[in-house]
Amino acid sequence: xxxxxxxxPLFAPKAARQAVWAELVEExxxxxxxxxxxxVAEDTVSxxxxxxxxxxxxxxxxxxxxxxxxxxxxxxxxxxxxLKTAFGSKDVVTGRQPVA
Numbered sequence: 001x002x003x004x005x006x007x008x009p010l011f012a013p014k015a016a017r018q019a020v021w022a023e024l025v026e027e028x029x030x031x032x033x034x035x036x037x038x039x040v041a042e043d044t045v046s047x048x049x050x051x052x053x054x055x056x057x058x059x060x061x062x063x064x065x066x067x068x069x070x071x072x073x074x075x076x077x078x079x080x081x082x083l084k085t086a087f088g089s090k091d092v093v094t095g096r097q098p099v100a
Contacts, residue, residue, distance in 0.1 A: 007067070010063065011045065011048060011058070014054055016053055019050065024083070028084050032077040035069055040073050
């Protein structure tokens with residue numbers, strides 16, 4: 001999946017431990033509804049941690065400025081959808097939810 005993404009590789013993820021399904025399903029259940037690229041970046045790091053990975057790079061404000069929240073959020077949501085499909089999870093919410 002890293003091959004098809006241009007957002008996730010920016011964090012230079014490295015495997016750190018075995019993923020725990022309870023943590024991953026919890027993370028996948030949260031829709032991507034971030035309103036800024038920095039929020040999407042935080043959500044991405046959270047997903048990577050749930051996947052048993054560590055982010056070895058964090059995006060600078062300049063790097064974040066190259067992305068819109070919509071672009072980054074869409075890519076993160078696609079990752080979550082692919083993981084949900086790969087694990088056969090049907091209870092995970094798909095799509096964007098409005099921000100309260």
